[in-house]
Amino acid sequence: MDSPPHTEYFYDRGVVAPDAAHVLRTGAWMAAATLVQLAASVGAAWLGARTALDVGRELRAAVFGRALACAEHEVNRLGVSSLVMRTTGDVQQVQMFCLTACTVMVTAPLMCLGGIGMALRQDVALSGIVAVVVPLLALAVGWAVRRARPLFRDLQHHLDVTHRVLREQITGVRVIRAFVRETHERERFDRANTDLLDAALRSGRLMAVLLPVVMLVVNASAVVVVWVGGHRMADGTLRVGALTAFLTYLAQILTSVMAVGSLFVLLPRAEVSAERIAEVLDTASRQSPTAGPGAPRSGRPGPVSPAAVPGAAGPVGRRKEALELRGVGFRYPGAEEPVLRDVTLTVRPGEVVAVTGSAGAGKSTLLGLMARRFDPTSGAVRLGGTDVRALGRADLAGAIGYAPQQPHLFSGTVASNLRYAKPGACDEELWRALRMACADAFVAGLPGGLDAPVRQGGSNFSGGQRQRLAVARALVHRPAVCLLDDPFSALDQATEARLRTALDGEATTAVVVTQRVSALRAADRVVVLDEGRLVGIGPHVDLLDSCPAYREIVLAATSGEAA
Ligand SMILES: Nc1ncnc2c1ncn2[C@@H]1O[C@H](COP(=O)(O)OP(=O)(O)OP(=O)(O)O)[C@@H](O)[C@H]1O
Numbered sequence: 001m002d003s004p005p006h007t008e009y010f011y012d013r014g015v016v017a018p019d020a021a022h023v024l025r026t027g028a029w030m031a032a033a034t035l036v037q038l039a040a041s042v043g044a045a046w047l048g049a050r051t052a053l054d055v056g057r058e059l060r061a062a063v064f065g066r067a068l069a070c071a072e073h074e075v076n077r078l079g080v081s082s083l084v085m086r087t088t089g090d091v092q093q094v095q096m097f098c099l100t101a102c103t104v105m106v107t108a109p110l111m112c113l114g115g116i117g118m119a120l121r122q123d124v125a126l127s128g129i130v131a132v133v134v135p136l137l138a139l140a141v142g143w144a145v146r147r148a149r150p151l152f153r154d155l156q157h158h159l160d161v162t163h164r165v166l167r168e169q170i171t172g173v174r175v176i177r178a179f180v181r182e183t184h185e186r187e188r189f190d191r192a193n194t195d196l197l198d199a200a201l202r203s204g205r206l207m208a209v210l211l212p213v214v215m216l217v218v219n220a221s222a223v224v225v226v227w228v229g230g231h232r233m234a235d236g237t238l239r240v241g242a243l244t245a246f247l248t249y250l251a252q253i254l255t256s257v258m259a260v261g262s263l264f265v266l267l268p269r270a271e272v273s274a275e276r277i278a279e280v281l282d283t284a285s286r287q288s289p290t291a292g293p294g295a296p297r298s299g300r301p302g303p304v305s306p307a308a309v310p311g312a313a314g315p316v317g318r319r320k321e322a323l324e325l326r327g328v329g330f331r332y333p334g335a336e337e338p339v340l341r342d343v344t345l346t347v348r349p350g351e352v353v354a355v356t357g358s359a360g361a362g363k364s365t366l367l368g369l370m371a372r373r374f375d376p377t378s379g380a381v382r383l384g385g386t387d388v389r390a391l392g393r394a395d396l397a398g399a400i401g402y403a404p405q406q407p408h409l410f411s412g413t414v415a416s417n418l419r420y421a422k423p424g425a426c427d428e429e430l431w432r433a434l435r436m437a438c439a440d441a442f443v444a445g446l447p448g449g450l451d452a453p454v455r456q457g458g459s460n461f462s463g464g465q466r467q468r469l470a471v472a473r474a475l476v477h478r479p480a481v482c483l484l485d486d487p488f489s490a491l492d493q494a495t496e497a498r499l500r501t502a503l504d505g506e507a508t509t510a511v512v513v514t515q516r517v518s519a520l521r522a523a524d525r526v527v528v529l530d531e532g533r534l535v536g537i538g539p540h541v542d543l544l545d546s547c548p549a550y551r552e553i554v555l556a557a558t559s560g561e562a563a
Contacts, residue, residue, distance in 0.1 A: 040107070041103075041107065044102070044103050044106060044107060045103050047102065048098075048099050048100075048101075048102030048103040049099055049102075051098060051099075051102050052095045052096070052098035052099035052102060053095070055094065055095060055098045056091050056092070056094070056095035056098075059091045059094060059095075059277060060087055060088075060091050062281060063083075063086055063087045063091065063277055063280050063281065064087055066280050066281050066283060067083050067087065067280060070280075070283050071283070071374065072373055072374055073332065073333040073334075073374070074283045077333075078279070078280065078283070079160065079164060080164075080167070081160060081163040081164035081167050082160040082163075082164070082276075083280065084163065085156075085159060085160050085163055086273075086276050086277055086279075086280055089156075089159060089273070090156065090273035090274075090276050090277050091273070091277065093266075093269050093270045093272075093273035094270050094273050094274050094277065096266060096270070097263070097266045097267065097269075097270035100262065100263050100266055101263055104259045104260060104262070104263050105260075105263065107256075107259075108256040108257075108259040108260045109256070109260070111252055111253075111255070111256040112252075112253050112256035112257060112260075114252070115249045115250075115252035115253035115256065116130060116249075116253055118245075118249045118252075119246060119249040119250065119253065122242060122245055122246050122249060123238070123242060123246055125228075126225060126228060126229065126246050129221055129224055129225055129228070129250075130221075130250065130253055132221075133217060133218075133221040133254065134253070134257055136217050137214060137217055137218075137254075137257050137258070137261060138257075140210065140213050140214060140217065141210070141214070141261045141264045141265070142264075144206055144207070144209075144210040144264075144265065145264050145265075145267055145268050147206055148203060148206055148207070148265075148268035148269070149268040149271060149272065151199070151202050151203040151206060151268075152203055152268050152269040152271075152272045153272045153275075154199045154202070154203075155196075155199040155200055155202075155203050155269075156269075156272055156273065156276060157199075158192070158195050158196040158198075158199040158200075159196060161192050161195065161196070162189075162192045162193060162195075162196045165188060165189055165192045166189065166192075169185050169188075169189060171457075203269075207265060210265065214258060214261060218254045218258070221250065221254065222247065222250065222251075225243075225246060225247060225250055226243075226247070229242075229243040229246065229247075230243075322346060322347065322348055322349050322382075322383075322384060322385070322509070323346070323347040323370060323381070323382070323383055323481055323509060323511065324345070324346045324347070324381070324382040324383075324385075325343050325344060325345045325346075325366075325369070325370075325379065325380075325381055325382075326344055326379050326380050326381075326382065327342050327343075327344055327378060327379035327380075328340060328342070328343040328344070328366075328369060328376045328378070328379035328380070328381060329341050329342055329343070329376060329377050329378035329379055330362075330365055330369060330374070330376050330377050330378075331377050338377065338532060339362045339365045339532050340362045340365055340366060340369070340376075340529075340532045341532050341533050342378075342379070342533070342534075343366065343379070343529075343532075343533075343534045344379075344534070345527060345534060345537065347481075347509055347511055348509070349509055350508070350509055351509055351510075351524045351525065352503065352504065352509075352510045352512065352522075352523050352524050353510070353511050353512070353523060353524065353525050353526070353527055354512050354513075354514050354519055354520050354523035354525075354526045354527070355367070355511060355512070355513045355514070355526075355527045355529065356513070356514060356515055356520060356526060356527070356528055356529070356550070356553055357528055357529035357530055357549075357553070358530065358553070361529040361530055361531060361532065362529050362531075362532040363485075363513045363529055364404075364405050364485050364486075364513065366529065367402070367404075367483050367485050367511060367513055369381055370388075370400070370481075370483050370511060371400055371402040371483050372388045372389075372393075372396055375389060383396070383399060383400075383480075383481065384399075384480075398477060398479070399479055399480045399481060400479050400480070400481050400482075400483060401421065401474035401475050401476075401477065401479035401481070401482045401483065401508075402474055402483045402484075402485075403467075403470045403471045403473070403474040403482075403483070403484045403485060403487055404470070404485050405485040405486050405513070407458070407466045407467055407469070407470030408457065408458070408470075409454050409457060409458030409461070409466055409469060409470070410454070410456075411453075411454060411455055411456040411457075412453075412454055413448070413450065413451045413452060413453055413454060414430075414443055414446070414449075414450050414451070414452050414454060414469065415427070415430055415450040415451060416454075417454055417458075417469060417473060418430045418433060418434075418450075418469070418472055418473050418476050419476070420473055421473050421474065421475075421476040421477045422476050422477040425476050425477070427450060429476060430450055430472075430476060431450075433472040433473070433475040433476040434468075434469075434472045435502065436471075436472065436475050436499070436502035436503065436505075436506065437468045437469070437471040437472035437475060437499060437502070438468055438491070438495045438498045438499050438502070439465070439468035439469055439471075439472050442465055442468075443469075464491055464495075467487060467489070467491065468491070468495075468499075470487075471484060471487050471499065475506070478506070478508075479508060480508060480509065481508065481509045481510070481511070482503065482506075482508050482509070482510040482511070482512075483510075483511050484510065484511070484512045484513070485513045486513045486514060486515075487499065487512065487514075488512075488514055488516050488519055489514075489515075493518065496516060496518065496519060497518065500519060500522050515553065515557055516557065517554055517557045517558055520540050520554065521540045523539075523540065524539070525537060525538055525539055526538065526539070526540055526543055526550065528543065528547055528549055528550045528553070530549045535547060535549050535550075536549060536550050540554075
């Protein structure tokens with residue numbers, strides 16, 4: 001009976017003998033085995049790639065979801081560029097590791113164990129060389145992995161820095177040109193770029209040393225096998241077929257060990273990236289523990305339900321809500337001093353309250369607290385008698401229309417930006433909001449009207465147009481409370497007056513940050529902030545008499561306006 005297809009027999013009976021029929025028979029077995037191996041490899045590569053891509057997609061979605069839910073100060077702490085990097089580059093590193101792990105970690109150990117088994121069966125004495133070589137390789141790779149981890153952490157940090165500098169420079173390119181600071185900025189970028197290069201070289205050098213060390217061990221082991229085997233062949237204790245077979249098994253074992261080694265070379269960078277991703281996933285959500293449930297923001301941010309806000313009644317969007325601040329204090333994370341101290345204020349339903357004060361007095365922060373961009377460090381904000389922390393985010397978003405001081409528009413169309421507030425809004429609702437924000441005339445004049453394109457950040461619109469679109473967006477869903485942060489700063493007097501009249505006509509509760517005397521005069525009441533403290537509240541005329549800080553603001557503003 002024939003022996004099994006075996007490299008040793010193939011050589012001794014087929015090549016040394018020679019026996020063509022044996023060569024053909026054994027060769028056919030080997031070709032069949034190779035085909036099976038090929039199919040298995042292709043299958044493993046396909047499944048591995050699929051798994052790695054799925055892992056990448058899931059991780060990206062998780063990091064992005066967490067970044068959206070992050071508290072604002074967490075986003076600031078991590079940095080926008082770093083968050084982008086973690087969502088893309090870091091996920092890519094983990095994905096690459098997964099791909100290699102999926103394809104290598106199944107086949108390589110099997111091939112290695114199979115090779116060791118066959119080598120032991122072939123020649124126990126020669127197998128001793130394997131017992132020395134494999135731990136040597138493991139030691140070399142382990143040493144490199146340990147040393148590589150801090151180097152890759154440094155590399156990822158420098159990638160973040162370079163991205164941050166680049167992003168800042170590209171978004172600020174107009175300012176750079178206006179102040180002819182190209183040389184300065186080029187130097188700043190060069191510094192970041194060179195630091196990145198150095199970090200990449202440090203980690204690259206380590207990996208460059210590892211490969212020759214591994215190859216040296218592999219080739220030295222082959223030399224030792226041939227040398228020992230050669231002597232034993234001369235003694236007549238080893239046949240040429242056995243030596244050739246052993247060399248084949250040795251190559252199989254070492255190839256498998258090197259494949260696993262390549263995985264460990266990817267490990268430290270993937271590990272660092274995974275740590276950075278985990279840091280984002282572990283950040284606190286902007287919702288405080290007291291926050292109640294509520295529909296997720298991803299859906300349509302429908303109007304707050306009467307059940308969600310006690311006291312709410314009437315048809316959607318026509319409600320008026322009281323907004324109360326009770327002893328509100330706020331300190332930005334990491335800041336030594338609070339920005340707001342003990343602010344108590346009630347904005348009555350349907351009332352228009354103007355907030356004024358010197359630069360940095362805390363006006364935007366106050367509005368941010370009302371919109372629940374962040375939670376107060378002391379006291380509470382109540383809407384319709386309910387603590388806003390107890391409201392679902394969608395409920396709150398439905399009840400409040402917020403236009404921040406620096407309006408942000410997304411790339412898309414005018415309509416898609418306006419529908420951010422109410423995805424199902426019809427064109428008539430959009431035009432109504434545009435009319436209120438005095439933006440209807442310029443939108444009507446755009447080619448495409450509501451479908452006119454908006455470039456990233458609204459860069460194809462003027463500051464005033466962006467501001468009006470942001471105000472319109474805040475009004476589309478007819479919120480119970482409008483929070484407008486300095487909406488008049490880029491508007492002329494006539495447009496400002498039209499916007500005020502439109503807001504009055506809507507009769508919603510409104511809190512408007514402004515320094516414009518005309519707007520202060522027209523408001524039902526004015527709130528005056530000075531270094532985070534509420535120093536005056538009342539109608540314009542009363543405050544002129546009773547509040548020196550207000551008088552100063554008005555005097556400064558009127559002289560400016562008169563000039
Ligand atoms: N994200 C932040 N982190 C730390 N401090 C902040 C942050 N935002 C604002 N501040 C600080 O809080 C204070 C109040 O800022 P805020 O923007 O509320 O003032 P403001 O009255 O709206 O000013 P302006 O009229 O100039 O817009 C400022 O001293 C500012 O430096």
